[in-house]
Amino acid sequence: MAVATPEIEALASRFACVRVTNLRGFDLARYPLDFDLTFLAVTATADGRILHRYGGRNGRDPEAFLSLDSFASFLEASLATYRSLPPASSAAKAPDPRTIEASPSFRRKDAEKRVDCVHCHMIGDFRHRDDVAAGKFRPEQRFRFPDLARVGFEVERDRQSTVAAVAADGPAARAGLRVGDVIATAGGARIATRADLQWQLDRAPATATRLELEVMRDGQPATLALALGERWKECDAREYAWRPYKWNLEPAPGFGGKSLDSAEKRELGLPEDAWAMRVGYLVTWGERAVTGQAAQAAGLRKNDIVLSVAGESRFDGEDHFQAWFRFTQRVGTKIELVVLRDGRRRTLKMEVVG
């Protein structure tokens, strides 16, 4: 087992350290986090005031935003913020604790068979089911914790408050943000990390029209206002694909499987640059059985090679296909699946159900 570097070890020794391994009993109100995570750290006061957040990922690389230097900086910034905070006011009321055990869908599942270990992504699953059951789910809820790309900039991996890139003609560029600017605050909150920035984007409502940044540029403070357009939080299926939360969304195709590799495609006489997926499963069980049954009724079988779905074939892999289907297809429509079976192409007509 590797151990932390001496620098991180020394910094971490100044914290009360907790490795959260089970979200049973975890206070979701006190620690609101992006539970679609690979690695995430959060620092807080003993009474639950969040200092800074660290981690997150993108679809290309689960470690895209992680580094030893940035983790050390996150710990240092957390200590500095901690020292600067006023003592907890006895008048300040912490949010009422809310654990996953309060979720009706969790309680049902737990009663059927005890859920000993609540994984991070399961928080989103149970909350989604609760919202749908209560008629509260709104499509915009899909877009939690928007990536910085939504406002047109990126920060350095090691120094996560320093602007590394600004997209031409994006909100950040139009506001005058420049490479090298150091972001001090966003929406009035102190920024030390990329995850802090994502939290501020998450907190801003979808209807927000501007986000204010305070930056240091060449040692001088500057205030910039990013103008946010309509649907500014939304991303496409490719960017969204890595999120486990996508599996909750409807409509689902009712089937899936692994994309073929180059050798498999060559063997079948398919172009190597084209997407092809071997059907590994049809969802004919559980809450979504109707979706797999619709695929079955259309004539789809396990081991069929799917070449296109509703005319689309530019998929990066199964995650992308599954996210794309949920983002673009509508219940009640009929779509064509082009499949290869026994060396012959067939076109199947499938109803999208949900």
Place this chain on the structure above:
Amino acid sequence: MGTIMRTLALVAVLVGGAESARAGEIAWLRDVAAGEALAQSAGKPLLLVLRCER
């Protein structure tokens, strides 16, 4: 699998003892309430680490 292994390797270096509760000199707790109590009594901030193999 390759991706997961790389992530685990970096995370292990990032937080070291968090994965074993024994390695290194940090006493990693597994219970948030115990961590909050320790933070309160020791006058320290709290560090929570979460990892999921995805």
